[in-house]
Amino acid sequence: MSIGVLVVDDDFMVARIHARFVEQTPGFDVVGTARTGAEALDLVETLEPDLLLLDVHLPDISGLEILSRLRREGRDVAVVMVTAERGAEAVRAALHGGALQYLVKPFEYADLADRLQRVAEALASLAPAAGGSGEDVDQSTIDQVFGLRSAGGAVPPELPKGLSPETAALVLAAARDRGEISATETAEAVGLSRVTARRYLEHLVDTGAAEVRLQYGGAGRPERRYRLR
Incomplete structure (x- = not known):
């Protein structure tokens, strides 16, 4: 059908x-x-x-x-x-x-x-x-229906204190849209502070949903760039 x-x-x-x-x-x-x-x-x-x-x-x-x-x-x-x-x-x-x-x-x-x-x-x-x-x-069927699975990783059912599934889904969407994204770019796309955006991105890395690379430019610390697996 x-x-x-x-x-x-x-x-x-x-x-x-x-x-x-x-x-x-x-x-x-x-x-x-x-x-x-x-x-x-x-x-x-x-x-x-x-x-x-x-x-x-x-x-x-x-x-x-x-x-x-x-x-x-x-x-x-x-x-x-x-x-x-x-x-x-x-x-x-x-x-x-x-x-x-x-x-x-x-x-x-x-x-x-x-x-x-x-x-x-x-x-x-x-x-x-x-x-x-x-x-x-x-539960696996429920997770699938509610969009917890995606081509670029999943929003884990249990998030650290202070992180919400709704915002995590927005961060995932921003990362999928950009292909590769920084904490600053995520903050601008989702409407978060840079520190909060980085917490979500680092959690995706910790859970294996994303990977990070260092982008070296001029003086100062290298920028952390995130890509969904």
Whole structure:
């Protein structure tokens, strides 16, 4: 059974490209496209898609507001934010609003295909429990659904005192987006102090989720650069 996708983007050409990417991905079909928030909400009602590829910046309603409305209405449609918005506040809002993935434009087909695959695995892992059977799922399945596993390592279920899973997920997203990142760059991307950002990055190194290299420049200490494994 294929996963029906509604593509929401106000740029017609971008929406066409994203729709083509979806159609190239086995197990996914585009059921519709929307260029405004109001149109997206109407099509969710009529088409009942399994997944939204949702932009943040729309001409009438923010994609983040759409996500919030869907959750308030109790709609369980999966959401992947696909946007040029890099602000830490927007990323936090998407995370707390229940988006499964957050992908920054522009991107290559492989980037979207990777996120779609993770969504498919999460939805498939819960399929036996659908329909009100009351079937339990184990912790590893729960971790997968809640995004604790990723291509670039995992957010460990137990973090040191003072570190939160939500912020750790933001740090992971920033590291994945940049490929290689410093504590200063992480602090700017996520909205943390440099010292706090470094604590998260060093914890990823300690748990084996990331590796660090020293970049030597001019005078002074070398810069620590972090890359997810």
